[in-house]
Amino acid sequence: MKITNIRVTHVNVPLDAPFWWTAGLYGGASKSIVEVETDEGAVGLGEAPWWHFGEVIKAEIAPALIGADPLDLADCEARCVPPWQITANTGENASSVAFGAVELALWDIRGKVFGMPLYKLLGGAVRKDIPFSEYFSFRPWHNGAGGEMTPEAIVDYCLRMREEHGSTIFEGKLIMGDPALEIRTVRMLREALGPDAQIRLDSNMQWSLTTARRVLREIEPYNIRNYEDPVATFEEMAALRQHSTIPFSTHVPDLRRAVALGAPDYFVCNFAALGGLSKTLKFIAACEAMGKGFWCYSNDLGIMTAAYLHVVAATPWITEASQSLFRWQVGDVIRDGPFRQTGNTVRVPEGDGLGVELDPEAMKRWSAHFAENGPMGHFNDPNNPGRYRRLPLN
Template sequence: MKITAIRVTHVNVPFDAPFWWTAGLYPGASKSVIEVETDAGITGLGEAPWWHFGELIKAEIAPALIGADPLDLADCESRCVPAWQITANTGENAAQVAFGAVEIALWDIRGKEFGLPLHMLLGGAVRRDIAFTEYFSFRPRQGEAGGEMTPEAIADYCQRMAEEYGATMFEGKLILGDPLLEIDTVRLLRERLGRRAMLRLDSNMQWSLTTARRILREIEPFDIRNYEDPVASFEEMAALRQHSAIPFSTHVPDLRRAVALGVPDYFVCNFAALGGLARTLKFVAACEAMGKGFWCYSNDLGIMTAAYLHVVAATPWITEPSQSLFRWQIGDVIEGGPFRQVKDTVRVPEGPGLGVTLDRAALERWSRHFAENGPMSHFHDPARPGRHRRLPLG
């Protein structure tokens, strides 16, 4: 079998309402959908975590892989990704991320060739219902959606998710630069959701060490399962650990520093950003050996989410629920998408490979949205056009 073509399609998939995070209002996802075609008539699907990696795939990764055997992952990677010393020396890992998006499609091809779902290629499923959190955040109203701009409104929203979908696991960002607002919201969430609900927080590194100490001291009695990136560095997390027993997680996959400093406790990663499924499995195995937890990223489309489902299904070490923005996505590029959890879980697909199929009409719709509007900007303050948001650290 040989690779004959690699197609890249940029798409936007907006949320029903934008949410506030450290860099401004987050309106939705801008991704690249990858299709790897073969002379055997099998097409594999991949997804780049950010659209601009799709441009690198078109310019460099695709030409390098034409004619390669898609089942020979080692050969494919060696065509596209330099030795780790080069990446470490230059700080340039774009080729690794771009190849990681394509590598997911190669696994999809492998599963389709052997007629097996991805989790069977990885050793079989130890679980088939995969846990995800519901998400909450401060969101301005947009049409009929959003409007959660107070502690009471966020608590109402989470309570509605519990009543309508049986949700018991919640994670969110409370990023308006006001420590008291975060403390008050957490207190109210615990009161309204009860003792058994899981509560996780994520500040995207918005707080100074001084402010984080104050916030964590106030919210620790409310049984916070995890706080993601409460401060801006592992060193500050290590200092913060002296004042709080709340576990920490991060999107920064630096296992060596985490082991040396004792924090963070968990890594939260996108598979393509780690370089693909093969590298992700090695990373998770290293986390297990070092006693560090792992769960999956959010704001992905159905292709990457399917990869998450299969890997978590086949990996006993991943026991915590992954993040999810499913409820806010107004569309997807796969048939039947987006995935939506019920009673905290999504069932792992059982079809060959990733077990998902492109919805061509949806792909065209969201590709047209990208072409007409450009990529969705997550990094600017709408109150200050043309400028990046600056939150006071406190």
Template sequence: MKITNVKVTHVNVPLSAPLWWTAGLYGGASKSIIEVETDSGLVGLGEAPWWHFGEVIKSDIAPALIGADPLDLADCEARCVPPWQITVNTGENAASIAFGAVELALWDIRGKVFGMPLYRLLGGAVRKNIPFSEYFAFRPEQDGAGGEMTPEAVVEHCLRMREEHGSTIFEGKLILGDPQLEIRTVRMLREALGEGAQIKLDSNMQWSLTTARWVLREIEPYNIRNYEDPVATFEEMAALRQHSRIPFSTHVPDLRRAVALGAPDYFVCNFAALGGLSKTLKFIAACEAMGKGFWCYSNDLGIMTAAYLHVVAATPWITEASQSLFRWQVGDIVRDGPFRQTNNMVPVPEGHGLGVELDPAAMTRWSKHFHDNGPVNHFFDPNQPGRYRRLPLH
């Protein structure tokens, strides 16, 4: 079996309403969907975390893979990714991330060849229902959605998710640059949701170490399950650890530094950003050896989410709920997408490979959205068009 074509399609999938984060308003996903075609008729699906990695796939990776055996992952990687010494010395890791998106499609092909779900290729399922958090944030109103711009509205949203979907795990950003607002919102969430709910927070590195000490001191009595990137560096997290028992997580996959400094406690990662599924499995194993936790990223579409489901199903070490913006995604590119949790859980797909199929109508719709509107920009200040937002460091 040989690879005959690698097709790349850019798509936008907006959120029902944008959410505030450190860099401005986060309005949705701009991804590249990968289809690796073979001479046997099997097609593997992959997903790049940002659309511009799809351009790297088009220009560099796709031509290199034509004629390759899709089951020979080592050969495919050697054709596409420079040795790690080169990427470390040059700081150029785009090829690694772009190949990570394609490598997911190669695993999908492998599952289809052997006629089994991905989790079985990974050793079998230790769980079949995978936990994901609901999300909360300050969101301006848009076309009848959102409008949670006060602590009261955020609390009301979470209570509605509990009532309608059985949700008891909540993660969110309370990023308007006001530490007192965050403290008050957390207090109100705990009072409304009760002690049985999990509350996780993410500040996207918005606080200075001084302010973070204050904020975490005030919210610690409310049993915060985790705080993601409360400050900008691992060194500051290590200093913050001396003042707070709340666990910390990060998107920065630097395990050596985390072990050396004693913080953060968890990594939250996209599989392509780690270089693909094979490297992700090695990273998770290293986390287990070093006593660091792991869970999965948010605002990915159905292909990457399916990969999350299979890996968590097959990995005993991953016990915490992964992030999700499922409820706010207005669509997906897979049939019956987006995934949505009930009672915190999403079942792992049972089809061959990743167990998902592209929805042709959805692909047409969301690729047209990208073509007509360009990629979503999450970084510009909505109050100063054309300028990047600068949130004052408190």
């Protein structure tokens, strides 16, 4: 079997309403969808975490892989990715992320060739109902959606998710640069949701160490399951650990520093950003050996989410719910997408490979959105147009 073509399509998939995060208003995702075609008719699907990695695939990865055996992952990687020790030193790691998106498609091909879902290729399922969190944030009104701009509105939203979907796991960003507002919202959430619901927070590094000490001291009595990136560095998280027992997580996959410093406790990562599924499996195994937890990223489309489902299904070490923005996504590129949880979980697909297929009409719609509007910006601060925010906010 040989790779005959690699097709890259840029798409925009907006959220029903933008949400506030540290860098401004986040309105949706601009992704690159990858289709790897073979001379035997098998087509694998991949997804790049942001559209500009698709340009790297078109310019560098695709030409190198034409004629390669899609089942020989080592050979494919050797054609595309320089040694990581060098690229980490020179800042030229875009090829690693770009290849990670393509490598996902190679795993999809492998599952289709062997006629089994990805989780079976990974050793079999230890669970098939995969937990995901609901998400909350301060969101302005937009075309009839959003409007959660007060603590009361966020509480009402979470209660509605519990009533309508059986949700008891909630994660959110309370990012307005106001410590008192976050403390008040957390208190109200715990009082409304009761003692058994999980509440996790994500600050996107908005707090200084001094402010983070105050915030975590005040919210610790409300049984916070996890706080993601409360401050900007691992060193600051280690200092913060002296004042708080709340676990910390991060998107920065630096396991050695986390072990050396004792914080953070969990990693939350996109598989392509780690260099592909093979490297992700090695990273998770290293986390297990070092006593660090792992769960999966959010704001991905259905192809990457399917990969999350299969890996979590096959990995006993991943026990915490992964992040999701499923409820806010207005569409997807896969048939019957986006995934949406019921009772906190999504069922792992049973089809061959990733178990998902592209929806041609959806691809046409969302690629046209990209072509007409360009990529969706997520660093937009309407209070200070044309300027990037600087951290910390407080």
